[in-house]
Amino acid sequence: xxxxxxxxxxxxxxxxxxxxxxxxxxxxxxxxxxxxxxxxxxxxxxxxxxxxxxxxxxxxxxxxxxxxxxxxxxxxxxxxxxxxxxxxxxxxxxxxxxxxxxxxxxxxxxxxxxxxxx
Amino acid sequence: xxxxxxxxxxxxxxxxxxxxxxxxxxxxxxxxxxxxxxxxxxxxxxxxxxxxxxxxxxxxxxxxxxxxxxxxxxxxxxxxxxxxxxxxxxxxxxxxxxxxxxxxxxxxxxxxxxxxxxxxxxxxxxxxxxxxxxxxxxxxxxxxxxxxxxxxxxxxxxxxxxxxxxxxxxxxxxxxxxxxxxxxxxxxxxxxxxxxxxxxxxxxxxxxxxxxxxxxxxx
Numbered sequence: 304x305x306x307x308x309x310x311x312x313x314x315x316x317x318x319x320x321x322x323x324x325x326x327x328x329x330x331x332x333x334x335x336x337x338x339x340x341x342x343x344x345x346x347x348x349x350x351x352x353x354x355x356x357x358x359x360x361x362x363x364x365x366x367x368x369x370x371x372x373x374x375x376x377x378x379x380x381x382x383x384x385x386x387x388x389x390x391x392x393x394x395x396x397x398x399x400x401x402x403x404x405x406x407x408x409x410x411x412x413x414x415x416x417x418x419x420x421x
Numbered sequence: 422x423x424x425x426x427x428x429x430x431x432x433x434x435x436x437x438x439x440x441x442x443x444x445x446x447x448x449x450x451x452x453x454x455x456x457x458x459x460x461x462x463x464x465x466x467x468x469x470x471x472x473x474x475x476x477x478x479x480x481x482x483x484x485x486x487x488x489x490x491x492x493x494x495x496x497x498x499x500x501x502x503x504x505x506x507x508x509x510x511x512x513x514x515x516x517x518x519x520x521x522x523x524x525x526x527x528x529x530x531x532x533x534x535x536x537x538x539x540x541x542x543x544x545x546x547x548x549x550x551x552x553x554x555x556x557x558x559x560x561x562x563x564x565x566x567x568x569x570x571x572x573x574x575x576x577x578x579x580x581x582x583x584x585x586x587x588x589x590x591x592x593x594x595x596x597x598x599x600x601x602x603x604x605x606x607x608x609x610x611x612x613x614x615x616x617x618x619x620x621x622x623x624x625x626x627x628x629x630x631x632x633x634x635x636x637x638x639x640x
Binding site (some may be wrong): 305307308311312313335356357358380381382383413415 | 432433436437438439440443445450452456604606608
C-alpha cells in the first residue's frame with residue numbers, strides 16, 4: 304500500500320544536486336507576493352538533511368547582518384525551489400551541525416573538503 | 422426525498438501534496454471503490470428505498486453471503502445507503518471514484534483507532550496533578566470526583582478513565598483535493614478516522630451550510 308503513497312510523490316527536482324551537511328549552497332526559491340513572483344537567493348551552510356520521502360527537507364544556516372544567525376528549512380520536493388548551487392564542501396564529522404549555533408566568528412569556520420563532482 | 426450518494430473505501434495512509442504555487446496540503450489517500458450495487462431495496466418490498474453496496478474482493482464467503490450475492494463479485498464489506506434514486510441504479514452496477522470531483526466536500530465515517538483503557542488525562546484532556554511539591558503519585562490523577570456524605574454517591578456520567586477509541590466516528594465536510602479515476606484513489610484534505618487499511622464510508626456532504634460557504638482551493 305505504501306507503493307501508492309510513493310507514487311503520489313512529485314518528481315525530484317533536477318536542479319537540486321545531492322546535498323551534504325557542511326555544504327555551502329545558494330538556494331534560489333520562488334517567492335509569491337500576491338500575484339507577483341520573484342526569485343530570492345538564500346546562501347549559507349547546510350546544517351541538516353532530513354530524508355523522509357515527500358517530506359524530505361534541508362536546513363540552511365547563514366549569518367545575517369549584526370552577526371545574527373538565520374536558519375531556513377526548505378522542502379526538497381517543493382516546486383518553490385528553483386535551483387540549488389553547491390559552492391563548497393566542508394569536512395564535517397557529524398550529520399547535524401547544530402554546534403554551529405553556539406559558535407561565532409572564526410570559530411564557526413569549517414575546513415574545506417575537496418570532492419570530485421558527484 | 423433522499424439523494425444520498427456514498428462509496429466504501431479503504432484508508433491507504435497520509436502524505437502531503439504540493440500545489441502548483443508551492444503550497445503544501447496534508448492529505449489522506451483513500452482507495453475508494455470499485456463498489457458494486459448488491460441489492461436494491463424498494464418501498465414495495467422492504468418498506469423503504471435504499472441501495473446496498475459492496476466493496477473489497479474476498480475469497481471466502483459464508484454460505485449466507487454467497488447466496489445473497491449470487492453471481493455478483495465476492496465482496497467483503499456490505500453497506501446500505503438510504504436513497505430514493507433507486508431507479509438510477511441497477512444490480513451489479515459499479516460505483517467508483519468518479520463519483521467525486523475535486524473541490525467536493527465529503528463526510529467520512531470510520532472506526533477510530535483503539536486506545537485501550539485510557540486515563541482521564543488522555544481520554545478527556547484532564548490536566549492531572551502537580552509533578553513537584555511532594556506530589557509524587559498525583560501526576561496523572563483525575564482530582565476530586567464528587568462531594569462527601571451529601572449526596573454520598575458519584576453523579577452518573579462523570580468523566581473517568583475507561584476504554585477509549587475503537588468507536589465509529591465521522592468527520593464532516595472534508596475537501597477532495599485530487600481524484601485518480603484510473604486507480605480509484607481519492608485524496609482528501611486532512612485526517613480521517615481509523616488506522617491504515619481501515620474501512621471508510623465516504624458520502625457527499627449533506628449538511629449544506631458548510632458546503633455553500635465553501636470555496637474550493639485554487640489549483
